[in-house]
Amino acid sequence: MYGKPLDAIGFVKEFDPIVAEMMDREFTRQKEGIELIASENFASPAVIAAMGSVLTNKYAEGLPGKRYYGGCQFVDELEALCIDRAKTLFGAECANVQPHSGAQANLAVELAFLQPGDTLMGMSLANGGHLTHGSPANLSGKYYNVVSYDVDHETGLLDYDQVRDIAKKNKPKLLIAGASAYPRAIDFQIFADIAHEVGAVFMVDMAHIAGLVAGGAHMSPVPYADIVTTTTHKTLRGPRGGLILCKEEFAKKINSAVFPGIQGGPLEHIIAAKAVCFREAMQEDFKTYTHNIVKNAKVMAEGLLEEGFDLVTGGTDNHLMLADLRPMGISGMELQTRLDANHITLNKNAIPGDPAKPSVTSGIRVGTAAVTTRGMGAEEMRRIAQCIGMTARDFEGTADEVKAIVADICKKFPLY
Numbered sequence: 001m002y003g004k005p006l007d008a009i010g011f012v013k014e015f016d017p018i019v020a021e022m023m024d025r026e027f028t029r030q031k032e033g034i035e036l037i038a039s040e041n042f043a044s045p046a047v048i049a050a051m052g053s054v055l056t057n058k059y060a061e062g063l064p065g066k067r068y069y070g071g072c073q074f075v076d077e078l079e080a081l082c083i084d085r086a087k088t089l090f091g092a093e094c095a096n097v098q099p100h101s102g103a104q105a106n107l108a109v110e111l112a113f114l115q116p117g118d119t120l121m122g123m124s125l126a127n128g129g130h131l132t133h134g135s136p137a138n139l140s141g142k143y144y145n146v147v148s149y150d151v152d153h154e155t156g157l158l159d160y161d162q163v164r165d166i167a168k169k170n171k172p173k174l175l176i177a178g179a180s181a182y183p184r185a186i187d188f189q190i191f192a193d194i195a196h197e198v199g200a201v202f203m204v205d206m207a208h209i210a211g212l213v214a215g216g217a218h219m220s221p222v223p224y225a226d227i228v229t230t231t232t233h234k235t236l237r238g239p240r241g242g243l244i245l246c247k248e249e250f251a252k253k254i255n256s257a258v259f260p261g262i263q264g265g266p267l268e269h270i271i272a273a274k275a276v277c278f279r280e281a282m283q284e285d286f287k288t289y290t291h292n293i294v295k296n297a298k299v300m301a302e303g304l305l306e307e308g309f310d311l312v313t314g315g316t317d318n319h320l321m322l323a324d325l326r327p328m329g330i331s332g333m334e335l336q337t338r339l340d341a342n343h344i345t346l347n348k349n350a351i352p353g354d355p356a357k358p359s360v361t362s363g364i365r366v367g368t369a370a371v372t373t374r375g376m377g378a379e380e381m382r383r384i385a386q387c388i389g390m391t392a393r394d395f396e397g398t399a400d401e402v403k404a405i406v407a408d409i410c411k412k413f414p415l416y
């Protein structure tokens with residue numbers, strides 16, 4: 001990566017050793033473990049430094065040049081730069097860099113285009129969609145009339161004919177494509193055609209694949225969608241935050257939905273970190289990084305298949321895969337807990353049509369963005385897949401060996 005992060009923990013320790021000790025334990029966990037959570041990554045020291053800066057002191061409600069507070073001349077420049085970089089990186093007409101998170105970005109779009117009771121269509125949570133795409137547990141599911149599409153439960157693949165049929169029947173005002181747990185490429189052109197056929201605004205939530213899109217390792221939704229939302233902290237490897245890209249005609253609506261619609265003051269320290277992240281993502285080595293994420297995912301998928309796991313859709317086109325654990329006779333919850341004990345971190349995940357409760361699940365989700373950031377390659381992917389297999393088959397008998405392999409890999413590929 002790009003050097004070492006500043007010694008924030010040491011600095012905090014001077015005043016608050018209790019908090020510093022907790023931060024330190026988390027840092028140690030990150031350094032000494034293998035991170036396979038598909039939505040996580042390791043931000044660069046420059047991104048982390050921008051986040052931990054004096055910019056947090058500034059209130060700047062409004063947009064650059066149109067603020068409700070004085071003293072915004074420097075954060076205006078910074079936010080304008082961040083907007084420009086976002087537009088350049090993704091080839092978008094307009095950008096709002098203020099959403100505090102991916103969920104905020106999605107709710108802002110929904111507020112901009114829907115009235116309570118209007119129809120929203122997205123992928124169901126149980127099949128890989130996100131909470132904000134209309135889950136009954138989320139505001140989106142409570143305020144809007146939600147119709148969901150699933151993946152085909154046999155193949156695990158998106159069934160575009162089913163999406164078209166549901167859209168024609170229900171005429172959603174907003175159609176959402178994008179997922180938290182879909183291992184294959186999504187064809188945004190087909191989704192756009194469907195949205196146009198039924199007169200829906202078409203939004204893509206590219207949170208998981210934003211880095212792959214920036215690096216050219218996944219089709220970009222930007223030419224096809226009216227609105228694109230994303231987080232900035234997953235494959236894009238920036239600070240924890242959100243971003244909305246849109247066509248010029250929607251910019252005003254989007255800007256006012258973010259502020260004053262759902263947020264107050266923007267987090268200028270996070271916006272600075274987003275600007276740094278976008279610059280990093282424009283570099284040649286970021287392209288290589290994103291292609292390596294996908295290569296590593298393919299090797300990991302082969303390794304898991306060799307270990308006897310069943311993979312939803314049989315493999316992966318992106319940074320993640322979903323393993324169906326039923327042939328191994330173990331739940332997602334149990335395997336997640338066992339792997340945690342062996343210093344391998346991932347999450348239990350429902351598989352399409354999962355008979356198990358969401359708190360238990362029959363699957364796990366495995367992602368390669370973070371391990372690729374540490375520089376790991378094919379050999380490590382194979383060893384990690386073996387460790388997951390050993391842990392699933394014989395946890396007690398193999399725990400020492402697995403922990404030793406994890407320690408060896410982490411030593412060879414230090415974090416920062």
Ligand code: PLP
Nearest residue numbers: 039101102103130179180207231
């Ligand atoms: N959209 C998708 C597809 C996601 O996977 C996630 C988070 O995992 C979000 C939105 C929400 O992002 P955040 O956690 O920043 O609110």
